[in-house]
Amino acid sequence: MNIKIAFILWIKGTIKNILKSLVSSFGILFLIAFVVLYFSFKDSITNYIESRLLGKLAINEIKIYPKGSKKTKSFKTASIVRGNISPYQVKSIWSIKDLYNLQSVIMLDYEVKVEGTFDKLKRRVHLPLYGIDKKMFSTRNQSWRGFIYKKPLPVIAPKFLFEMFNFFFYATSGLSTSPDMFKNFQGTLKVYTVSKDDPDKKNEYNVPATLHDFTDLFPFPGLIVPKSFILTFCKRHAMESGSYNRGYKHVMFYARIKDIKKIPYVTKKLQRLGLVVESRQDIVKKTNQAIAIVKKSSMAIIAVLLLLTVISIFNSYLNQVYVKRQLFSLKRVLGMSKVGIIGTFLIEAALVG
Secondary structure, three states, X not given: OHHHHHHHHHHHHHHHHHHHHHHHHHHHHHHHHHHHHHHHHHHHHHHHHHHHHHHHOOOOEEEEEEOOOXXXXXXXXXXXXXXXXXXXXXXXXXXXXXXXXXXXXXXEOOEEEEEEEEOOEEEEEEOOEEEEOHXXXXXXXXXXXXXXXXXXXXXXXXXXXXXXXXXXXXXXXOOOOOXXXXXXXXXXXXXXXXXXXXXXXXXXXXEEEEEEEEEOOOOOOOEEEEHHHHHHHHHHOOOOOOOOOXXXXXXXXXXXXXXXXXXXXXXXXXXXXXXXXXXXXXXXHHHHHHHHHHHHHHHHHHHHHHHHHHHHHHHHHHHHHHHOHHHHHHHHHOOOOHHHHHHHHHHHHHHHO
């Protein structure tokens, strides 16, 4: 009879405790849900900063130059004219696995003159000729699609050349011009190669050209043409002097780094090859520090939440034990052993969860 009464009391108490536990569990469930949502929110913010925001800023883009002879403010531009990235350095750059979207800039290693007629006056000037892929304009210029090897050859000029010409034209005629006035301007590129029969004689090749656009995106002190034109021209005239002459040289690389955290490592690796690297390390450093602070703060918040959850669970069961002291005493009076009381408590805890 005593066992029957104890069993009935245990059933009633278990039902009440299940209901109480369901109510008290809402706090614990809320904490767990908050932890899950917080982790998801943190990852979303980190991914947005690293991929979307920093991706649009091209913070992972680097520029690779040959080393200049003097460290002046203009040494990078000068190194593009006189410098040369050796074949070994080129091969080493292409072998770096942390780099992607590699774009090389080449320079025609022949004498080039640009001839054009403006205001009934024929002008002829010496200018270096650089070759790039149209892919380099895909994220920088809206008119990149028309920049392909065709006749007449599209040519892109740096904006500072237009500003110099505009200043000269204004000083001589009192009139001012605009870049749009020169678009589709027709001219001729005169390329000179060394003759096989007479080293002092030069062969002249005339290439019809048209001004495609002006740009200030690249630090080139000359004209820019599609790279395929330079490669094709050099291949045709490689043996013209009697011995092989490649006819062009690599003067610059544009590249992106897969992980912005590795920018210092990749920069040092390139510098050990004897190259100059231009990057946005200061921005990258501050960004990495900000992301690190966010992650550390997140871990601290999660640790506090987990500690509160553990304390809440422990306090919930401790409170149940305190409330049930009278019930345990009553069971002992009815003849239930300590082992039986502990057993029923454990079974109840398992059912309640």
